[in-house]
Amino acid sequence: MSIHECLAEKFEAHRNHLQAVAYRMLGSVSEAEDAVQESWLRLSRSDTSVVENLGGWLTTVVSRVCLDMLRSRKSRREESIETHLPEAFVSHEDRSDPEQEALLADSVGLALLVVLGNLNPAERITFVLHDIFAMPFTEIAPIVGKSETAARQLASRARRRVQGAGTASKADLARQRELVEAFLTAAHAGDFDMLVAALDPDVVVRDDRQTGALRVTRGAKALAKQISGRAQAAQSALVNGSVGVIVAPRGRLLYVIEFTMRHGKITEIDLISAPSRIRQLDLAVLGD
Structure with missing residues (x-):
C-alpha cells in the first residue's frame, strides 16, 4: 500500500465524524461535504509525520474551513442584505439527497439548526465544538483566534441564545x-x-x-x-x-x-x- 493510500484510509476512518461536525457548523449537507473534502486536500498536502492525534488534527482543520465558510457567508449577506435571504434560511446549489438530508436534519433537530444559524461564526464554531463534541477550550481558542477566556465567553453567550433567556415559567x-x-x-x-x-x-x-x-x-x-x-x-x-x-x-x-x-x-x-x-x-x- 502506498503512503497516499495509507493516508486516504486513515482519513476515511474519520470521515463520518468530520461530516457530523461540519454539518452542525454549516447546516447544509453539500457544504459540509465541501468542507470535509477541503480538509482531505489540506491533509494530502501536509506533513503529518509528527501528528500524534490525526482525528484531532482533522477536526481542527475542518473547523477552520467551516469558520472561513461561515465568515464568507456572513460577508456576502451583509453586502446584499436587501436582496438575498440569509444562508441559514436557504442553501445554494443543493447536491445532496433530499431524503438523506431530511433524516440528518431531524436527527440533529430542526430547531437547533435554525438557532445555530442565528449565531455569529465564532459563536457557532465554539458552541458546536464544546457543547456538542466536548472539545476543550484550550483546543478551541486557536481555531477561532481567541484566548481561552474569550472562547469560554463565546460558548456561554451562544448557550444563552440557544437555550433562550427571559422565558415564561x-x-x-x-x-x-x-x-x-x-x-x-x-x-x-x-x-x-x-x-x-x-x-x-x-x-x-x-x-x-x-x-x-x-x-x-x-x-x-x-x-x-x-x-x-x-x-x-x-x-x-x-x-x-x-x-x-x-x-x-x-x-x-x-x-x-x-x-x-x-x-x-x-x-x-x-x-x-x-x-x-x-x-x-x-x-x-x-x-x-
Whole structure:
C-alpha cells in the first residue's frame, strides 16, 4: 500500500465524524461535504509525520474551513442584505439527497439548526465544538483566534441564545407546549374538530408570506379549513420566550409561527417569513 493510500484510509476512518461536525457548523449537507473534502486536500498536502492525534488534527482543520465558510457567508449577506435571504434560511446549489438530508436534519433537530444559524461564526464554531463534541477550550481558542477566556465567553453567550433567556415559567411553558403540540398534531392529521378546539372562535391569523399586503384570516373554522392536513416539517421552538413553531423542511427555515394564547386557547397567530422580521425574533431550542 502506498503512503497516499495509507493516508486516504486513515482519513476515511474519520470521515463520518468530520461530516457530523461540519454539518452542525454549516447546516447544509453539500457544504459540509465541501468542507470535509477541503480538509482531505489540506491533509494530502501536509506533513503529518509528527501528528500524534490525526482525528484531532482533522477536526481542527475542518473547523477552520467551516469558520472561513461561515465568515464568507456572513460577508456576502451583509453586502446584499436587501436582496438575498440569509444562508441559514436557504442553501445554494443543493447536491445532496433530499431524503438523506431530511433524516440528518431531524436527527440533529430542526430547531437547533435554525438557532445555530442565528449565531455569529465564532459563536457557532465554539458552541458546536464544546457543547456538542466536548472539545476543550484550550483546543478551541486557536481555531477561532481567541484566548481561552474569550472562547469560554463565546460558548456561554451562544448557550444563552440557544437555550433562550427571559422565558415564561416552566408551568406556563408546559401549558403552552401542550396546546401548540395539540394544534400541530391536529393540523398534520387533518382533524378539523381538534383544530377548532385548540383555537379561540375569533382567532386572528396574520400571514406575511404573500408578496405585498399582509394576509389576515379570522375565525377558527376558516383557519382550520386552510391548514387541515398540513404542518409537515413543523417543530416547536421558543419564539420570543414563548412556545412557537418553526417550519424548516430539511433544516431550511421557511417561516416562524408566533402564538398568542389566553385561557387555554390560541387567540392570535403570526406567520413570519420575511428575513428582516425573522432576524428580530429571539429563537431558541425548546428543551424536553
